[in-house]
């Protein structure tokens with residue numbers, strides 16, 4: 001099957017055709033574009049294998065360009081199109097995964113226009129036209145924002161009045177398809193699962209953003225509610241003090257629209273130098289142009305600040321990856337960003353940096369020998385990712401709506417043998433009290449206390465059997481009662497977790513392993529097959545249909561040979577859904593748009 005991918009902007013149309021291949025996934029077989037629409041004409045370019053056709057034709061706008069595509073594809077022998085994937089810039093809080101387009105989802109995307117008035121209308125126009133031109137083909141929207149749906153609220157929330165926040169004013173992040181691709185490519189080169197790595201992805205093109213990818217999930221990115229926040233870009237300002245609005249309005253009498261337009265179209269490199277093209281600026285700067293020199297310094301400084309900030313935000317960094325026109329092609333910009341970061345274990349090899357060759361989808365490493373942090377350069381492949389996600393969205397089975405028991409886990413610890421001895425005395429053995437529903441697991445008669453800088457939690461349960469690592473699972477509220485920030489983690493993923501003091505009758509122990517357990521569903525292979533679930537994927541789960549019923553997004557599926565099928569949430573989540581420990585409430589995997597209820601793991 002072939003997938004036709006569209007990236008329709010307000011002034012250009014890019015499209016590509018990908019063949020789905022059992023071994024290689026999606027393979028690009030055709031690439032096309034229409035741009036520079038003027039006086040009823042535009043420039044086109046079509047590439048297939050060694051053929052590279054370009055010229056000017058009588059196609060005066062994007063709608064006419066889309067209408068011309070069936071004939072173009074026919075001429076290149078591409079008649080077997082099975083599905084269409086669309087890039088959609090803003091998915092708001094509503095869309096956290098690629099979504100099959102129908103009347104309902106199109107209307108929902110339309111409703112997001114106030115969040116992205118410059119981008120979404122152009123994307124939607126193409127969607128509507130394609131649905132008319134290819135009424136029989138399934139069409140899927142792939143959102144720039146979706147990858148960032150995992151950003152925690154402390155990264156996405158602006159400290160502004162509640163009413164504004166309730167209207168959707170928050171950070172969303174963009175370039176998600178690119179960041180996801182280069183992070184996956186980096187993990188592949190390193191030869192470790194993405195879920196083990198802390199990566200900073202630096203996308204420097206006309207639009208530019210940095211993303212912190214913490215163990216496979218986007219944690220933060222430099223773009224905000226719109227793609228205007230963050231780095232200096234070709235024509236966008238990036239970060240400016242919002243106080244500028246008042247100043248500009250009072251000083252020059254500028255309207256909100258005029259300021260927005262200037263920040264989007266006449267700022268960034270263009271605002272600083274008159275040109276938005278980094279190649280121009282590098283040439284001008286080398287000849288002594290002070291504006292170009294300053295612009296390059298600002299651009300690099302801002303990017304470098306975000307690299308450092310995101311290493312700190314994640315509490316570690318294994319790799320930096322550069323992509324986008326500037327990231328891929330400018331050794332001097334990469335060097336400006338990386339030089340002097342030795343203190344955080346990041347050192348560039350200048351020869352490798354100079355000799356980057358990206359042909360054949362290469363992702364060369366350019367760090368110096370002995371650099372703890374690896375540095376990669378690779379081309380981004382947003383259209384390829386859109387093709388892959390389109391195929392994945394269409395291939396997803398509809399999960400079966402069958403009630404799943406929900407267990408609310410109160411705070412508890414899992415201990416090692418050494419920890420038991422430290423807390424209860426040498427040779428001590430825990431006394432199994434009550435069996436849990438997961439076979440072989442029990443809660444012990446003994447209890448411990450947890451101590452942090454803010455307070456102490458008494459009578460905390462111990463769950464057996466013993467483990468090879470001590471793990472302390474608390475709710476977010478408990479973490480505030482202790483006064484320690486605990487990360488949300490899957491069980492067993494304890495690298496870099498904070499320490500807490502566990503107190504027993506015979507002694508106390510300071511140990512890392514303090515987490516808020518990510519909600520999950522235990523299931524076994526037989527139930528998973530019946531429910532249409534796969535190990536490692538995430539689903540949305542609805543609990544209760546009473547007043548306080550709600551949907552839990554991103555619930556991890558964990559298939560174990562003997563597991564009892566059951567969803568585990570913590571006490572905060574239970575309270576939010578109006579159920580308590582041991583209530584026996586049942587949740588149900590939500591039916592609806594397949595793509596929004598049932599999505600693949602990032603890794």
Ligand code: ADP
Pocket residue numbers: 204205206207234276277278279280282324325326329330
């Ligand atoms: P978009 O975000 O529109 O896809 P690109 O990723 O193509 O943009 O990036 C365009 C930017 O890359 C421009 O500023 C361009 O000058 C810059 N660029 C391309 N090649 C080079 C190069 N060899 N050296 C420096 N900058 C380059």
